[in-house]
Amino acid sequence: MMLKADAFEAHLAQAKKNGPHPLYVLTGDEPLLVMELQDQLRAMVIAHGHTEREVMVQEKGFDWSSLMNAGQTMSLFGDKRYVELRMPTGKPGRDGADAIKQFCAQIQAQVTAKDPVDTVTCIFLPRVDFQTQKSAWFTALDEAGVAVRIDPIDRTHLPNWIAQRLKKQQQHVEPGEAGQRALQFMANQIEGNLIAAHQEVQKLGLLYPEGVLTEDNIRDAVLNVARYDVFQLTESLLAGDLARFNRMVDGLQGEGEPLVLILWSVTEEVRLLNRLRQGVDQGDNLSMLMKMNRVWGNKERLIPQALQRLNTDRLQKALTVLSGLDKQSKGLQIRKGDGPVLEKLPSEPWDGLRMLGRLFA
Numbered sequence: 502m503m504l505k506a507d508a509f510e511a512h513l514a515q516a517k518k519n520g521p522h523p524l525y526v527l528t529g530d531e532p533l534l535v536m537e538l539q540d541q542l543r544a545m546v547i548a549h550g551h552t553e554r555e556v557m558v559q560e561k562g563f564d565w566s567s568l569m570n571a572g573q574t575m576s577l578f579g580d581k582r583y584v585e586l587r588m589p590t591g592k593p594g595r596d597g598a599d600a601i602k603q604f605c606a607q608i609q610a611q612v613t614a615k616d617p618v619d620t621v622t623c624i625f626l627p628r629v630d631f632q633t634q635k636s637a638w639f640t641a642l643d644e645a646g647v648a649v650r651i652d653p654i655d656r657t658h659l660p661n662w663i664a665q666r667l668k669k670q671q672q673h674v675e676p677g678e679a680g681q682r683a684l685q686f687m688a689n690q691i692e693g694n695l696i697a698a699h700q701e702v703q704k705l706g707l708l709y710p711e712g713v714l715t716e717d718n719i720r721d722a723v724l725n726v727a728r729y730d731v732f733q734l735t736e737s738l739l740a741g742d743l744a745r746f747n748r749m750v751d752g753l754q755g756e757g758e759p760l761v762l763i764l765w766s767v768t769e770e771v772r773l774l775n776r777l778r779q780g781v782d783q784g785d786n787l788s789m790l791m792k793m794n795r796v797w798g799n800k801e802r803l804i805p806q807a808l809q810r811l812n813t814d815r816l817q818k819a820l821t822v823l824s825g826l827d828k829q830s831k832g833l834q835i836r837k838g839d840g841p842v843l844e845k846l847p848s849e850p851w852d853g854l855r856m857l858g859r860l861f862a
Contacts, residue, residue, distance in 0.1 A: 503528070503634075503643060503650040506538060512647060513545050521546050523618045524608045526642045528591075528626040529651025533695040535625070538651060543583065546621045551583040559588045565600035569607070571622060582620045591627045598638035605645035612645075622646075631797060654695065655799060656736070656745075660684035663691075666702040671711035674719070683716040689748065690725050693733060697726035729753055731766040738767065739774075739803035741810055743862040747855055754851050760830045763854070768823045775816045778808055811861065818842055819860050826853045 504512065516522065525542060529535050543554075557567060571584040593601055604622075611618075624642065629650075633639055642648060654662050663684055667673055674680035691698035701723050705714060708722050729749040737746040753763060773794060780790045787805060796804060825835055825843040829850040835843045846853045 503648040506534065506649065506651050509538060509647070509649040510541065513541055517545050517548060520549055521551070521618055521621045522647050523611055523621055524605070524642070524646030525621070525623040526626065526646050526648040527623065527651060528629050528649065529653075530628045531651060531653045531695055533699055534651045534653075538649065539623075539625075542623060546581075546583045549581070549618075551581040551621050553580040553582045554585070555582060556585045556587070559586065559590075559593065559597065563597070565593075565597050568600055568604050568622075571620065581618075584620060584622045585625065586622065587625045589627070591629060591633065593638060598636070601638040602641045605641035608645040631795070656688075656692065656733070659688040659692065659698075663687055663698065663702065666699070667705065667714070670702070670706040672705060672709065672714055673712075674714050675716065679716050683714070683719045686716070687719055687723050689745075690723050690727055693728040693730065694726050697724075697728075701726065727752060729756075731758070731763050734763065735766055735770045736799055736803060738770065738858060738861050739800065739807045741807065741862050743858050746858040746861075750851065750854055750858070760850060760854075761827075764823060764827050764830060764850075767854075767857070768820070768827070771816060771819050771823060774804065774807060774811065775813070775820065777804065778811065778813055778816055781808060782813065807861070815860055819857060822846065822853065822857050822860070826850045826857070829853065 527535060527538060527542075555571065557563075557571070568586060571582070571586075608622075624646075629639060634643075660681070661684075664674065674683045687698075687701070691701055705719070705722055709718055727748075729752045731753070734746065734749045734753065737749055754760075773796075776794065777787065777790050781787050787808070791801060791804065821840065821842045825839070825846050828835065829846070829848075835846055837844065847856065
């Protein structure tokens, strides 16, 4: 079973005393969090003498035998080795899957025999979905090594994450509502861009002394560096958070995100909600319906809340609005006779998307 990031930090503290495991697997899409854990792992193995580092990247035509040989080839200088294999796509292919399984068997034999760890290997993967987690090659990695799942910071936890980062540099916000308002403002400004968030926290440490930061301090110092994606947009829609939804629509429009892609993603989400709504109305179990429709992650929490607010009529109205917005995004005009819902759509489809958000609020 994969560890979470906080549990991995505890493992690293133990490994610092007892020595590293020969195989680690880090999986996640948030660059800042991956880099920080990577740095902690690298510091731990260096402390145990693994000073020679080799980096391999799985690209087209990658020679998988190099993975097998990495742990067997002697260092030119007699040092212990630290090998990193980066798999940007997270898809090893048939040959790669076979090589990974062989490599894991080699690692397990080494652990069973309690051989000295002369080479530590770390494999970096993007976030793995449920289907990949069940694959034979990933199961082999999970069983042979220490696999770590690096989850993104949930939007609701972002103010607390910022507060913890400030605490590390001996700073904190005002107590009470003013402090929470300041953290919320900062979360809004840096949402979806943790590297920029980290930089903004560091900037506060340079601009102001240790101790209390006022709301004015934070507003004066923090830039708007938020970055949004379509998946965050659908989450805000499910949560019924109209202010956040409109803020994201503004951001995506400003960044030039294709409206057709946004409408496709939102339409798929509304269709899913409509299917679940109909199933629940017929007496089906919602948990089973979500499993059948492969709903996981934050949506497991957000969808039940959305269904409490949304009935079939409202979801059907939302689908009608989306069909009209799809027409508009492709240069077609809404005509009289298309129905009262479509006739009320603004002429600008981005404004129509904002109108859609009010149906879910």
